[in-house]
Amino acid sequence: MKPEETVREQKRMGLGMMVLAWITLLGLGALFFSDALERQFNPNRELETRYSEAGVREVVLQRNRYGHYVTSGEINGHPVTFMLDTGATGVAIPDAVAQRLGIARGRAYRTQTANGTAVSYAATLDSVAVGNIVLHNVQAGIAPGMGIEEVLLGMSFLKHIEFTQRGDSLILRQYAPPS
Template identity: 55%
Template sequence: MYILAWICGLGLLTFVFGDLLDRQENPNREPESVRIENQTEVRLKQNRAGHYVTAGTINGVPVEFMIDTGATDVAIPAHLQERLGLIPTGSVLAQTANGVVRVARTELNSVSIGDITVHNVRANLNPGMNGEQILLGMSVLKQLEFTQRGEWLILRTL
């Protein structure tokens, strides 16, 4: 009986602390939108590593983004192509943080964070990227106004 109680206690602690760690990695799991005059605004809080990570969608499919102002386009791990229903339209060489890599070009019908949605976005499918996180680059950000204030990144429609 004591062993079962210890196992249940350890399982509960794992669940609680696992959720806490997930929130520290992505404090913007449910980004809230605010309507100010004719603009929609989303505020993203920095995670403990100093990055802006948020939940969003690509073509209506839930994904996790990391904001990357140094990325020209949206960079998607190639293994997510099928899940996101993406069709490659050619390939190019791209300069990445890990060197030069051949990526497949694609176009996203829509990218959303909270109530902000942009359409017809250039993206690439990168076979060198692992994991599930997608880099949200300037092909989206140039369609928005963005400002950093302290630990917050404010995205606003134009």
């Protein structure tokens, strides 16, 4: 190989390595910023449950940057993202999420939403959990028209929980059943 060809080959390899380094750097940056945006939307991805001596379970949620309480949780043992909605009568599950979780549609009924009247389908959830606060046999509605991935955690769950808002925190408490 001539010296000029060796120099050209080395330049080509150097350029290839530089392109590879930039692609790697951009990929890592995208992962970092994607995680940062997710933390801003759902600051409650990892919940800690506190227990009192009286058996009270307590979970503290932080408000997200948009003013909503969004948290990770579970329906029937499967992970979901909840958005707490005290204005919702029940737990409202987007159709795509219900299909992913294998929740069957029950009878159809009309619901009044912020966008007008819609059709939802009744469902009973075996369990709904936020941290270690767990309720069983929770009434829910499967809402085909919901264009979001978050499950609205409404009053069919929240009415069994004491909740108190202080500043940017919402404290959920579940009392031990009487013996």
